[in-house]
Amino acid sequence: NWDDFGKLKQSYSMVDDTHYGVPFDNGAAIACYRTDILEEAGYTIDDLTDITWSKFMEIGKDVHEKTGKYLLTSEATGGDTLMMMIQSCGANFVNDDGEAYIVGNDAAEKCVDLYVDLVKNNVVKLVNNWDEYISTITGGEAAGIVNGNWITATLMGTEDQKGLWQITTMPKVDGVDTATNYANNGGSSWYITSNCKNVELAEDFLASTFGSSTDFYDAILPETGAISCYLPAGESEVYNEPSEFFNNQPIFSTIVEYSSHIPEFTKTPYHYEARECINTAVVNIVNGTDKESALQEAQDTLAFKMTE
Template identity: 30%
Template structure:
């Protein structure tokens, strides 16, 4: 699932906060020009709305800079960028790009984005390492990290209690499976939703936990590796044990979450807003814990989503565009507004020391959920999406359906998948 689908739901997150002071702002970046200048920014949904706030804040110290934020659908942004990069016409100065789309664009259009290595150098260590690595190609950094999507396990406190399941005792995925059996037996509910025939989000989360992905660091597919077999094997095991609710759409997932058909959901931080917005009657019945590890003491951190702010080389005001993008991603007041009012979880780690991250959430049983997500975010292993992510994902989803719905042999299926991807990306 992609972050863009849920940004609007995240708006309600702001309702839970007693706004903390913004703390000391970052120093304002200096304006590269003193004459009237205009830059255009493309983004979508809630992200675009938050960039309008960034533009207003930037203009306080740069009154000669006009910033036009153009809001459009995510696919429209990508379609227009593709046409624009091909013709070198009609391009914005600044644009939002999701983590899983960046490598595809820069592979097709190597000169598309501005090298911001120097501009980000003073702040590089303040961003999540996993985000910086994704934006780095041949030692150069091509964007400013924006929102992160650390994953955790959302769970129904009341359903767990009814089944005699204690969340603090779930340390590994084996523990989780045993807990799931108790839930199914005691309540008749399913333990976990997985879109076994339409999306592989859980598989990618599990791969990320294991420090791998579809591809290794050199871009070679590793879909029949030991780690990949572990990840897909876990999904198959949970399905075969009768723990899985097969949701075939976002609406069916929301319905199942709302009516108690499922006891837990391993998802990104953006699901906080979805739960609070669409099921307020469940206040106090949801808890959040770290994802289980594959072995005791193993990694529990993963992510599912995220985006960045890029500057195009086509910009006629590149210095100003870079200055604005850096400001938007590093100014504390702006970033806190993006988080509190628009639900965009920051990649800029100095914000994690702000008091809002230490406040309990009344909705989530007074847990300090933002601290939990901040701690997870700092531990997320990097992901190498490569320019073949989209086409490979389609093949992975088909393989997942074969091993679960059709009961195909795991090793055989993953070997076939490996060959398919190798052939596809030749």
């Protein structure tokens, strides 16, 4: 029953309305916050739930002023923050014709404007690489993260922070009618390859496990940490067990629920190239390049990479 999977997750393995795979690993984006740092600044997790990025900036500036902490950390060159921002609007940096679409893309420009302001106002800590990104989190320099839910495994490795983190929805982009508080970053699907010797058996296996069995997902969650894309799994007792690390929130059922709201957007095999180009543009803008020139360069570079 394809209605038992979120529309976005299904679309990753569809061509012309035909299914070619079964969604598996959940990549729904979450926002995670240190509640002790929020409390120090006079906020709770509810203040960061279902908000806009402009409200996030208002709170982040206050948090930094009162605590010296950043409300978010992000990588300068490899970060996914901008990709999640635009995809939460059901948009992308590539259009439906498969062409680079940065200049003249209203959603893209709004995302860039917001992101640059977040950096310039000490709300986002812009770091150079993944190791620095992780150290800002584990070292307590950043009070929050927005990323795919797989980031919870990294957080849970900081035993001294048990009970201090909570999750909620990511902020949504101001001024875009299609904006939501939901995005995706990561995940996977299962496929039957063309050289399969017994297609019927393979189809039956996928349909009876990843495609329909809550018992199956209950069994693999504690053993592997793989979070289901199959929406009914989120209703099970296993998925609704409170997480001690996340202040007893039932994070797994929450993540599955988030995945049902993520909007569809244009897919591209040049995801990482687009990410690199737009992040370079942001760094250049922060360092003084005018926005129009930086975005045009990003557009031209991405268009060139798409011809290679």
